[in-house]
Amino acid sequence: MSSSTKARIRRGPPPAKRLTRRNYRKAALESLRRDFQDRCAYSCQHLSRAGGLQCMEIDHFDPRLKNKFIQRYSNLFLASRHCNGAKSDIWPTRAEQALGLRFLNPCEEQDYGVHIFEDPNTHHLVGVSPAGHFHIRYCDLNADHLVEERRDRAKIRKLLEETPVSLRNRSFSPELTELIAKLRELMETMIPAIPPPPDPVPPRA
Numbered sequence: 201m202s203s204s205t206k207a208r209i210r211r212g213p214p215p216a217k218r219l220t221r222r223n224y225r226k227a228a229l230e231s232l233r234r235d236f237q238d239r240c241a242y243s244c245q246h247l248s249r250a251g252g253l254q255c256m257e258i259d260h261f262d263p264r265l266k267n268k269f270i271q272r273y274s275n276l277f278l279a280s281r282h283c284n285g286a287k288s289d290i291w292p293t294r295a296e297q298a299l300g301l302r303f304l305n306p307c308e309e310q311d312y313g314v315h316i317f318e319d320p321n322t323h324h325l326v327g328v329s330p331a332g333h334f335h336i337r338y339c340d341l342n343a344d345h346l347v348e349e350r351r352d353r354a355k356i357r358k359l360l361e362e363t364p365v366s367l368r369n370r371s372f373s374p375e376l377t378e379l380i381a382k383l384r385e386l387m388e389t390m391i392p393a394i395p396p397p398p399d400p401v402p403p404r405a
Contacts, residue, residue, distance in 0.1 A: 261305060263289040282340065283341075311332075
């Protein structure tokens, strides 16, 4: 499903080699890493925090196409083992789709900041649409480790942003300068900031 809202992920050229059921994992991996910037398509967790490359998998967005001999690159997503396992082969029924229940495709629409927001107090994700609720639930985006990472990212971001200008403009000791650089580097690998939900906060998905 396409949307007039700008997609979160812009895909580059597909692999030159034709993708089949037998070779897609090896043939598509580098292109997927490039397009998804080494992050899970669903949780945005970076592979360095998801257990490394060995814990990143290739998800079939529409699992009904998984057994086709020729694989569509547009249906292949880089995903953490956690999200791929949670999503599994789930696909909404026609009745569910009629109610607006579906998975969000970040290559065709904006998911975060439109359908899904982050509660700034609990750091749980909340859906503001049927699709948002469905997506959070079946990708298990409020798993404890993901909530904890979003909470830690918010703490580090607040610490860095609230450092007084008077201190930021001073020449720090090499040790303190290195610590600040490491915090910034750490935050770059964490789940990116997600906008807070509209007020009032909808029920948690």
